[in-house]
Amino acid sequence: MPSADTPLRALKLVQSNSLPMLVQKEIERMILAGEIAIGEWLNESALSQRFSISRGPVREAFRSLEESGLVRQEKNRGVFVREVSVEEADQIYDLREALDELIGKQVTACATPDQIKVLHALMEEMDNVARADDVSPYYALNLRFHDRLAEFTGNRKLVTIYRRLINELHLFRLRGLSQFGGLRKSTDEHRAMVKAIESKKIEAAGRMFKAHVVASRRRMDKAFGRDKTS
Amino acid sequence: MPSADTPLRALKLVQSNSLPMLVQKEIERMILAGEIAIGEWLNESALSQRFSISRGPVREAFRSLEESGLVRQEKNRGVFVREVSVEEADQIYDLREALDELIGKQVTACATPDQIKVLHALMEEMDNVARADDVSPYYALNLRFHDRLAEFTGNRKLVTIYRRLINELHLFRLRGLSQFGGLRKSTDEHRAMVKAIESKKIEAAGRMFKAHVVASRRRMDKAFGRDKTS
């Protein structure tokens, strides 16, 4: 019976991954897209019915999602979308400072001309939406920009860790309502970062990348009306 | 039938965690202790029988273990203990350089006298076993030393990430046979690190921690007979 009723079944034909992994990806997408609210309960049987599958694969997907930090599991109660506290977001930013500095240095050391072209293309797009103060697409492009940078290090473990941190930060952002703003300044910083990469100054690029994270954090603090004394 | 035959059943009474999580911890322990060899296949039904449970919880534990990087899962074939390649170990060391630098700075910024005492106690123990060139207990103490340091940052996300990296590095070490050696130099570096913490010089401590990772990596390279040109 080839009835592609659910989006999952359709994916199944394209991708050759296991069912639990497909479910994991789909739930991850739903969470990050805000289709499931922060703190909301994930009903096992409801999800399995929605995907027209059994509860086993859903449970396995839950385990993966917990390990990757997107959900929290309460014994005999169920799983819930994690709510990232301010303190945790702060700690994640500390990590990002260190990791982005590393990314800056590594990419500067080994970036190919093609990769730099990709960065320029993304910056171009960001410039356009920034001029229109179009926050939502800017946010998406910004994510891709940083994701590419992480990829260009060639360090797969770094990419995995970095993506998880970004996801949790996204979870935090979903908690509050506003986007961060400061688009122009952000593009300026991006330009400076890529310029540092092109000039092959490793340490300078590292400092630049780190400074960008520090500035991002400030913009976030501001958007959330947090004191900036320390 | 209250027969506490398996160690898992015993644990169940002490800890109140879920069965999949207990299985996860136990398998993790078995892997890190080398009871399951690198690349070895983890038999679902064999493990479930060993623990006197069904295969469901074991499968869920597998998903967690995969996400935490200890096992690799092949579709329709089973899960295997991951073999960490030299390239990957290299990349993990790059990450450790960045993370340990962060740890050094943060601990220096916020360490309490009690915490510093703990570090001194661990160093004392390490000195003793190092004098006897007792590699195996030194290795364990060294792990605890660095784990405590990570904990003392108060950054839980950092601790999680750091532990996973250390686990994978341990997996890599299990591949080769030898311990790394260079115990005396290692203790000297530890002393310098703690001294930096006590002197409250944040940047200096950061450099010191990073240098320790660099030196550790060199010792490992040497133990594995790798060229050290780049």
Next chain:
DNA sequence: CCGTATTTGTCCGTATGTATG
């Protein structure tokens, strides 16, 4: 405080896919 309904936790049977003789 107790009984009931719902949900998670666990187990087992069957199908599908893979390796081997």
Next chain:
DNA sequence: ACATACATACGGACAAATACG
């Protein structure tokens, strides 16, 4: 190359725990 044996993948049913009236 084919058939057989075996392991995983998934679904469905039962048991235990929690929440609610």
